[in-house]
Amino acid sequence: MRLFALLVLLLYTGLSSALADEYLVGVGDEIEITVYGEPDLTTKVKIARSGLIYFPFLDDIQVIGLSLQQIEHKIYQGLLGDYLVNPQVSVSIVKYRPFFIHGQVVRPGGFSYQEDLRLDKAIALAGGLTNRASKVNWTITRKIKGKTVSIKANIATLIQPDDIIKIEQSFF
Structure with a gap:
C-alpha cells in the first residue's frame, strides 16, 4: 500500500511540474525577456489584447498561446546571426494574469x-x-x-x- 501511495505521489509531482512547463502566455501576463550580456535588450512587457510584443531589432512578436520556451526560441532565432552570434535568451513570468x-x-x-x-x-x-x-x-x-x-x-x-x-x- 505504501508503494502504491509513493507511486501516486511521484506521478502527481511529475504531472504538476509538466503542467508548469506547459504554461501558455495570455492577455494580462507580464513577462521579462533577458538576453545574457546585453542589458539594453532586457525588457518587461505586459501582454495586451493584441498579443503582440515589441522587442528591439525584431518585428512585433505574437506571444499569446505560446510557452515561455517557444517565446525564447522565437527571439533567439530573430537575433541569431544578424545581431548576435549565440544569444542566450531567457523569458520569465513577472506577474500572472488573475x-x-x-x-x-x-x-x-x-x-x-x-x-x-x-x-x-x-x-x-x-x-x-x-x-x-x-x-x-x-x-x-x-x-x-x-x-x-x-x-x-x-x-x-x-x-x-x-x-x-x-x-x-x-x-x-
Whole structure:
C-alpha cells in the first residue's frame, strides 16, 4: 500500500511540474525577456489584447498561446546571426494574469495567480467560505485549447490563470 501511495505521489509531482512547463502566455501576463550580456535588450512587457510584443531589432512578436520556451526560441532565432552570434535568451513570468472566484466566499472577485495554486488556497485568498457555502459543490470554468469546459473541483484541484471558480450554496 505504501508503494502504491509513493507511486501516486511521484506521478502527481511529475504531472504538476509538466503542467508548469506547459504554461501558455495570455492577455494580462507580464513577462521579462533577458538576453545574457546585453542589458539594453532586457525588457518587461505586459501582454495586451493584441498579443503582440515589441522587442528591439525584431518585428512585433505574437506571444499569446505560446510557452515561455517557444517565446525564447522565437527571439533567439530573430537575433541569431544578424545581431548576435549565440544569444542566450531567457523569458520569465513577472506577474500572472488573475483567476476569479465567486459564489459563497467572503470576498468574491479576481485574485493574483500564484504558482502551484490549489483550490483550498484560492478559497483562503477570498477570505474563506461563508456559512452557507457548499463543502463539495464547486466548479471551475476553464478554457482548454479554445473550448470552455466546466470541471468539478475539490480542495486539491490545481487552479490556472483565467479560471472562474464557483462556490455553490449548500442546501442543508
